[in-house]
Amino acid sequence: MSESEKTLPLDGWHRARGGRMVPFAGYQMPVQYEGIIAEHLWTRTSAGLFDVSHMGQLLIAGPDAQKGLETLLPADLASLQEGRLRYSLLLNIEGGIVDDLMVTRRGSHFYVVVNGATKYGDIEYLEDKLPRNIVVDHVKEQALLALQGPRAVDALSRLVPGVEALGFMSGGAFEIGGARAWISRSGYTGEDGFEISIPARDATAVADLLADQPEVRPIGLGARDSLRLEAGLPLYGHDLDHGTTPIEAGLAFAISKQRRAGGGFAGWHRIVQELADGPIRKRVGLAIEGRQPVREGAMVVDGEGNEVGKVTSGGFSPSLEAPIAMAYVPLASAAPGTKVSLLARGKIFSGTVAAMPFVPHRYQRKGAAL
Amino acid sequence: MSIYYTKDHEWVSVEGDTATVGVTDFAQGQLGDVVFVEVPEAGRTLSQGGEAAVVESVKAASDVYAPVGGTVTEGNQAVVDEPSLVNTDPEGEGWFFKLTLSDTHELNGLMNADQYKAYCADL
Numbered sequence: 001m002s003e004s005e006k007t008l009p010l011d012g013w014h015r016a017r018g019g020r021m022v023p024f025a026g027y028q029m030p031v032q033y034e035g036i037i038a039e040h041l042w043t044r045t046s047a048g049l050f051d052v053s054h055m056g057q058l059l060i061a062g063p064d065a066q067k068g069l070e071t072l073l074p075a076d077l078a079s080l081q082e083g084r085l086r087y088s089l090l091l092n093i094e095g096g097i098v099d100d101l102m103v104t105r106r107g108s109h110f111y112v113v114v115n116g117a118t119k120y121g122d123i124e125y126l127e128d129k130l131p132r133n134i135v136v137d138h139v140k141e142q143a144l145l146a147l148q149g150p151r152a153v154d155a156l157s158r159l160v161p162g163v164e165a166l167g168f169m170s171g172g173a174f175e176i177g178g179a180r181a182w183i184s185r186s187g188y189t190g191e192d193g194f195e196i197s198i199p200a201r202d203a204t205a206v207a208d209l210l211a212d213q214p215e216v217r218p219i220g221l222g223a224r225d226s227l228r229l230e231a232g233l234p235l236y237g238h239d240l241d242h243g244t245t246p247i248e249a250g251l252a253f254a255i256s257k258q259r260r261a262g263g264g265f266a267g268w269h270r271i272v273q274e275l276a277d278g279p280i281r282k283r284v285g286l287a288i289e290g291r292q293p294v295r296e297g298a299m300v301v302d303g304e305g306n307e308v309g310k311v312t313s314g315g316f317s318p319s320l321e322a323p324i325a326m327a328y329v330p331l332a333s334a335a336p337g338t339k340v341s342l343l344a345r346g347k348i349f350s351g352t353v354a355a356m357p358f359v360p361h362r363y364q365r366k367g368a369a370l
Numbered sequence: 371m372s373i374y375y376t377k378d379h380e381w382v383s384v385e386g387d388t389a390t391v392g393v394t395d396f397a398q399g400q401l402g403d404v405v406f407v408e409v410p411e412a413g414r415t416l417s418q419g420g421e422a423a424v425v426e427s428v429k430a431a432s433d434v435y436a437p438v439g440g441t442v443t444e445g446n447q448a449v450v451d452e453p454s455l456v457n458t459d460p461e462g463e464g465w466f467f468k469l470t471l472s473d474t475h476e477l478n479g480l481m482n483a484d485q486y487k488a489y490c491a492d493l
Contacts (some may be wrong), residue, residue, distance in 0.1 A: 222428060293405065295430075295431065316406070316426075
């Protein structure tokens with residue numbers, strides 16, 4: 001282990017359960033336990049427990065926190081009710097994506113969860129751009145777990161009565177095994193499920209409690225990636241980056257109507273223009289012919305072999321038993337059903353633009369709001 | 371019959387001048403779930419250390435190199451049709467290809483089972 005790779009609160013827990021540890025986002029994290037395909041399918045049919053403690057948990061507070069955040073996020077935070085989450089994007093002045101995140105209104109502050117690999121840069125960016133009376137607190141002493149899958153609600157409501165009443169994209173304060181927890185109905189797999197923020201000192205006990213439920217097995221990063229790919233969810237640093245706008249990335253839903261007209265956020269001019277005229281390129285899903293996966297870095301090529309786009313994520317879909325990918329292609333090639341050629345490993349592959357998600361989302365929107 | 375191993379985690383089982391090649395149990399464990407295999411066609415000439423086959427898991431793509439040079443007599447269609455054979459029986463039904471050795475001296479540089487075991491233990 002190199003010195004630059006830190007350990008997370010559940011490091012020993014993963015090793016004891018047979019997790020194969022790899023470096024990720026500056027930490028040692030489990031890539032798999034029994035195997036990616038088995039873990040993937042288990043999550044789609046039962047419930048998977050993921051350690052996502054590498055992600056950044058931030059509290060943003062101050063009298064003008066809402067106003068300040070709205071200068072960097074295209075979300076309409078004024079309409080965000082107590083305990084509600086919204087998917088949003090941290091933008092730079094050119095409309096590029098600094099990070100994608102979840103923001104929750106929680107009492108007097110906003111609770112923001114950002115990507116692990118980008119959290120320090122995000123904090124620096126927020127502190128640089130926000131007025132000094134807005135405080136960005138990086139909550140390092142909290143672990144974060146995700147319980148995902150159609151039976152997650154059965155397992156969690158046994159331990160946390162009442163949690164089943166949460167609707168998709170809402171959260172609340174609960175207790176689990178005596179530990180104080182902030183639990184939201186959200187996740188990164190396309191399945192119903194929950195994300196659970198708990199004090200790091202309670203992480204092992206809570207992980208044991210969850211993993212002891214008959215529906216639950218621990219799931220590594222490998223399946224987390226294949227699950228989110230099937231769900232059509234972009235991964236920052238791969239499908240999104242500083243040079244990509246929300247419109248190119250197909251994330252226009254994250255620009256609320258209110259903000260499109262009113263503006264006042266970083267990159268608004270470019271984003272409004274792309275909304276009106278269409279972007280030059282667009283993130284699409286690809287179904288790949290044959291069985292061989294086409295991975296990140298492969299080129300999308302035209303009839304003469306010129307590069308016209310690139311694959312940003314790709315792999316084998318355990319649910320569909322076929323290779324799938326995400327790519328940026330010219331707008332003219334972005335309609336579902338369009339045939340594309342790809343160059344990977346010195347070979348030409350054929351793909352078809354496919355609507356995403358590849359596997360339908362099964363979010364539980366009907367839970368009663370607390 | 372003698373079995374030899376390479377540092378790239380291929381095994382080669384030799385009977386007379388015929389060799390069968392696959393990837394080791396250690397290799398399949400590192401790869402994880404194998405989802406795609408490409409094997410060379412009969413008649414193709416391989417040189418020692420050259421690219422011979424492709425194996426892809428959910429996570430990553432890897433080349434399989436020829437442990438010894440020779441002429442391919444058969445690629446294993448069973449492993450192409452059912453790539454998970456590489457995980458379930460890597461040193462049996464999950465073989466990749468057979469070839470006729472061009473130079474048996476090339477076997478001299480390979481490891482035996484004990485040497486390979488020690489090599490993996492050090493990784």
